Structures are given as structure tokens and as C-alpha cells.
Amino acid sequence: MTATIIDGKAFAASVREKVAEHVTRLQEEHGITPGLAVVLVGEDPASQVYVRNKGKQTLEAGMNSYEHKLPVETSEADLLALVEKLNADPAVHGILVQLPLPDHIDEEKVINSITPAKDVDGFHILNVGLLGTGQKSMVPCTPLGCLMMLRDQLGSLSGLNAVVVGRSNIVGKPMAQLLLRDSCTVTIAHSRTKNLADVCRGADILVAAVGRPRMIPGDWVKPGATVIDVGINRIDAPEKGEGKTRLVGDVDFDSAKEVAGAITPVPGGVGPMTIACLLANTVTACCRANNLPEPEGLTA
Ligand SMILES: NC(=O)C1=CN([C@@H]2O[C@H](COP(=O)(O)OP(=O)(O)OC[C@H]3O[C@@H](n4cnc5c(N)ncnc54)[C@H](OP(=O)(O)O)[C@@H]3O)[C@@H](O)[C@H]2O)C=CC1
Numbered sequence: 001m002t003a004t005i006i007d008g009k010a011f012a013a014s015v016r017e018k019v020a021e022h023v024t025r026l027q028e029e030h031g032i033t034p035g036l037a038v039v040l041v042g043e044d045p046a047s048q049v050y051v052r053n054k055g056k057q058t059l060e061a062g063m064n065s066y067e068h069k070l071p072v073e074t075s076e077a078d079l080l081a082l083v084e085k086l087n088a089d090p091a092v093h094g095i096l097v098q099l100p101l102p103d104h105i106d107e108e109k110v111i112n113s114i115t116p117a118k119d120v121d122g123f124h125i126l127n128v129g130l131l132g133t134g135q136k137s138m139v140p141c142t143p144l145g146c147l148m149m150l151r152d153q154l155g156s157l158s159g160l161n162a163v164v165v166g167r168s169n170i171v172g173k174p175m176a177q178l179l180l181r182d183s184c185t186v187t188i189a190h191s192r193t194k195n196l197a198d199v200c201r202g203a204d205i206l207v208a209a210v211g212r213p214r215m216i217p218g219d220w221v222k223p224g225a226t227v228i229d230v231g232i233n234r235i236d237a238p239e240k241g242e243g244k245t246r247l248v249g250d251v252d253f254d255s256a257k258e259v260a261g262a263i264t265p266v267p268g269g270v271g272p273m274t275i276a277c278l279l280a281n282t283v284t285a286c287c288r289a290n291n292l293p294e295p296e297g298l299t300a
């Protein structure tokens with residue numbers, strides 16, 4: 001059997017289209033343009049690529065994009081002052097501080113200084129608590145994108161066994177919360193998990209968010225399972241020429257696609273959906289800020 005390849009790139013384009021339609025409506029009917037501020041500290045090349053893509057797609061959706069690039073030696077106080085300024089700026093509906101931050105800056109302190117209503121990453125402790133208790137919140141973009149693809153693929157997730165490999169605050173934990181809310185039986189696995197292969201083999205839904213290139217082979221995948229590969233790992237690709245690299249996921253795609261029912265590729269899977277959901281969250285935040293109805297189909 002060969003798996004259905006879930007086309008995250010095409011799905012993301014359709015989400016961005018819905019976002020753009022809603023943006024047009026906000027402008028025409030209310031004279032409001034949603035605005036997203038992205039803050040990048042330092043010059044990590046991968047982060048620069050993401051921030052550039054976010055800015056481009058924000059503008060393409062008809063929204064305002066405010067990019068703040070700060071030098072790596074920026075002090076925590078200066079970064080907090082910028083966040084305060086953005087919190088107070090009525091043209092800014094969403095704030096994203098690109099992670100990771102340099103070691104001399106306390107990430108939790110910065111994230112928790114963002115006004116929760118503008119926290120389009122959904123990383124603020126208030127949003128984490130709201131999600132965990134089933135209340136309306138900002139939902140982290142990567143897990144939200146994964147959930148949209150799973151619902152599209154499977155319809156109801158109720159009663160399915162879901163295994164999330166990885167327990168980070170930005171992917172693994174919120175992913176598990178969303179799957180639980182959709183009535184999956186959820187297992188969160190991590191680096192101390194015993195018999196990880198067997199745990200994975202029990203999964204109807206397998207989400208890999210580890211950060212280890214092709215760690216999960218096809219024989220850890222239950223036949224017919226839906227596999228969501230969050231991993232973004234850059235590896236050497238000498239076959240493309242000297243010094244060339246390419247992206248691979250946490251799942252060994254070639255062997256897994258022979259067993260799975262459906263699987264997301266890397267690139268072209270979760271990554272593009274993450275950015276689309278960031279735009280969706282910005283529109284949602286803008287609507288909530290203005291007491292307007294939220295876009296349908298763009299929230300969890
Ligand atoms: N597509 C997208 O939009 C995004 C992709 N990513 C990618 O997703 C991946 C995960 O990111 P993130 O959650 O931030 O990563 P973290 O490094 O924060 O977390 C990794 C998790 O994987 C677990 N882990 C590490 N090694 C093993 C192992 N051998 N077996 C089982 N579990 C293991 C860790 O366990 P423990 O807690 O015990 O240490 C940890 O919980 C990365 O490749 C990242 O680039 C991230 C964000 C967005």
C-alpha cells in the first residue's frame with residue numbers, strides 16, 4: 001500500500017485564500033486592516049528565511065506586516081520595551097517574537113510580556129491555560145495546522161489513538177491538548193519513553209515533533225495510520241553537489257509512505273500550514289479586538 005501524500009502546500013494556499021477574503025471584508029465593511037508584527041533578534045539564517053516568508057505572505061493576504069530586526073546583542077530590557085510598544089499599538093493585532101532568543105534573554109519573560117490577545121503564537125501562559133481548560137484562546141500555529149490537516153483527512157478524530165513524539169511547549173504539548181479536545185486517546189512520548197517503537201506502532205495518528213532527521217522508520221508505523229511530520233531538519237545533500245543541503249522530517253518518508261494511510265511530506269507539509277495559521281490567528285485576533293464575528297473554519 002502507498003500512502004496518500006497530504007499536500008500541506010496546497011492546503012495552506014487554500015487557508016491563505018480564506019484569510020485574504022476575510023481581510024477584504026474587514027477592510028470594505030469596517031475599514032480595518034489586520035496587522036502582524038514579527039520580531040527577530042539575531043541573524044540565524046533559518047530564522048531569517050522564516051521571517052521573510054511570513055512577511056511576504058502577510059502582505060499577499062492584504063494585511064500589514066511590521067518587521068523588527070534587532071541585533072543579537074539587544075538587551076532583554078530593550079526587547080521588552082519594543083513588545084510594550086507593540087502591545088500599545090492599535091495597528092498591531094498580532095505579535096510574534098521569533099524563537100529561539102539569544103541566551104542572555106529570558107524567553108518566558110518576553111513571551112509572557114505580550115498582551116495575550118495579540119499573542120498569535122499562543123505561547124503566553126494565559127493562552128496555554130485557556131487551551132488546557134477548553135476555553136477560547138489563541139491556538140499555537142503549528143499544532144493548529146496539523147489539526148486542520150488531520151480533520152480534513154479523517155473527519156472525526158474521536159476515539160482514535162494518537163501518539164505525539166515530543167513534549168515541547170511550542171509543538172508537542174499543545175498538539176496533545178488539541179487531539180485530546182477532539183476526543184483522541186493521547187500518548188505523549190519523549191526522549192525517556194521506553195519501547196518508543198511499540199508505542200508508535202499503536203498510533204492511528206502519529207505526530208513526530210522531535211528534531212531528529214528521519215528518526216522514525218516505516219516499521220514503527222501502524223498500517224493505515226495517518227502520519228504528521230513536524231520535523232524540519234537540514235542535512236547534507238552531497239548528491240545535489242558539494243556543500244549542498246536539503247530538508248528532511250523526523251519520519252523516514254520513503255519507508256513510512258509504504259505503510260501509512262496518509263502522510264505529510266517535508267518540505268511541503270506542516271511548514272506552510274504553520275505560516276497560514278499564523279495569518280489566520282492574526283485575523284482572528286483582529287476580529288476579537290474589534291468585537292466582530294470571527295472567520296469560520298480558521299480556528300480550532
Ligand atoms: N514545521 C513547523 O512549522 C515547525 C517545525 N518545528 C520542528 O519540529 C521539530 C521539533 O521542534 P520542537 O518541539 O521545538 O523541539 P524541542 O527540541 O523543543 O523538543 C524536542 C522533543 O523531542 C524529544 N526527543 C528528542 N530526542 C528524542 C528521541 N530520541 N526519542 C524520543 N523523543 C525525543 C525531546 O524529549 P525530551 O523532552 O525528553 O528532551 C523533546 O520533547 C524540530 O525539527 C523543529 O525544527 C518546530 C516548530 C515549527
Ligand SMILES: Nc1nc(=O)c2c([nH]1)NC[C@@H]1CN(c3ccc(C(=O)N[C@@H](CCC(=O)O)C(=O)O)cc3)C=[N+]21
Nearest residue numbers: 049050097098099100121232267268269271272274275
Ligand atoms: N515564535 C515562533 N513561532 C514559530 O512558529 C516558530 C518560531 N518561533 N521559530 C522557528 C519555528 C519553525 N517554524 C517554521 C515555520 C515555517 C516553516 C516552513 O515554511 N517550511 C517550509 C520549508 C521552508 C524552507 O525551505 O526552509 C516547508 O516545510 O515546506 C518551517 C518552520 C516556525 N517556528
